[in-house]
Amino acid sequence: MTAGFQLDALDLAALLCSRVCHDVINPVGAIVNGLEVLEDEDDASMKAFALDLIKKSSRNASARLQFARIAFGAAGSAGASIDLGDAENVARGFIQDEKVTLSWSAPRQFMPKNKVKLLLNLLVVATTTIPRGGSINAKVTGDPEAPTFEVVSLGGNSRIPPGLISLLAGEPENGTLDSHLIQPYYTGLIARAAGMSVAIETIDGGVRITAAPV
Template sequence: MTSDPAVTDLPVDRGELATYIAAKLCHDFISPAGAIVSGLDLLKDPSAQDMRDDAMGLITDSAEKLVAIVHFARVAFGAATSSERFSGEELRGLVAGLVDGGRASMNWQVQTDVFEKPAARALVNLAYLTMAALPTGGTATISTRQEDGFVVLDGLAEGARARLKPEAVTGLAGQRLAEGLPGQWIQPYWLWLTVTDAGGALEVTATEGQVRLTARMPH
């Protein structure tokens, strides 16, 4: 399926879109933030002093996770009009901060040296969603290339149970969610919107054991 870059009547208005994104970010932040509070409670509990090392480990790990989410969100959901530029290695680090330690492995084959903000935003979302298509493990290969004045961003998920959730399929097609979980829909829709807003196109293909997301954006 290929998105239409000429879409002018969006299925979700900007105010509603902001609400969905805010809800997603709150959901992402609450788990590590709550774990930090739990660790602090253990430190303050006189009867749990034998768990002090465990509490400090929980606080440290959760704080690092929270910082990783904030850094990722700043680029993945930040303003498209920003003049910031990012190196491929910087973007790899943002994605790795969220997905390292999971069941799938990431093979980063990004050749482009520098990305403007819209392409950077598309790439980190595309990479994250490619990894998310491998819930039981596999390899996500993230690559880029220059082609006729466009930068092509490619995410290939290969694994025994590689798949896209129905909500993700809906979002990647630029369609409004009719049923399912908004939290599983908003990031795929945001990727579609980022690509089409920049005058590009998003293509999604899924076969047994393989999912591919390809974005073509003006360079």
């Protein structure tokens, strides 16, 4: 079924770019601050702190950009396949931190690009269901051409964010989108392009998201 809400291609591109910029602005800003400290401070301990900040923030920015390249970008020519092992690596770099841990259960195989993009975007959606942190378990089963994804998030105060189900279905509740809402909307677009349907439900202590062939 085609969603009634339609987003102009230029608006989609602009909102996705805003989303990527939002993801990398903090670590890039931290790098700039660290460099300023190195230039202005003579204290050895402050210089060491600044250098450590630069290193951590550089890794963070790099991980977020590598993730965005696959999750939001072209990541190869049309119809290309992506190694699930590469997807796991960028997912761990993007998601796993002091608040959220990622468990990944998937065979090392190539899968159509849009299906891998969908899986990565489902992981991002899952992070929004555990605002206080917790764990995310991603599982891939089935044939590479017709896989099934299960993403389970567990954590304190877990919930399905308001409007999320409508966004995944391509129908934002107020009829408008911004850079904060574009990612789940885009996830729904990718799912439909990949010939898969997405379902989300609350479970004991968390939220389960599944995607299966239509």
